[in-house]
């Protein structure tokens with residue numbers, strides 16, 4: 703299966719769909735999830751075209767983790783919590799609904815999230 707340029711995150715990256723941006727640099731974008739599992743649910747995506755972790759370049763992997771560190775800390779501070787849940791799905795078979803690599807940041811325990 704090849705990368706679908708019309709997936710919603712590709713459109714967000716091209717400014718063809720809106721999002722609430724919380725952080726952006728030359729390799730990554732972080733924005734609020736449109737259907738948050740809990741308040742503060744944030745997504746981190748690479749700007750390169752990758753569906754799953756298997757396609758992610760070393761450069762994008764490093765950039766995503768650096769953004770997760772920054773945004774994770776900012777989400778903790780904004781939501782008044784210490785600690786956050788980081789998760790990421792690879793493939794429709796395990797529930798990935800948007801075929802562009804993304805990390806979920808939840809400012810709380812994944813065990814308290816709805817719909818997961």
Ligand code: 5GP
Nearest residue numbers: 710721734735736737738791797798799800
């Ligand atoms: P997945 O199930 O693929 O791991 O997660 C996809 C996430 O993307 C879901 O949490 C869903 O709410 C979020 N999402 C889907 N469409 C949009 C959108 O158009 N804008 C934003 N901000 N988030 C979206």
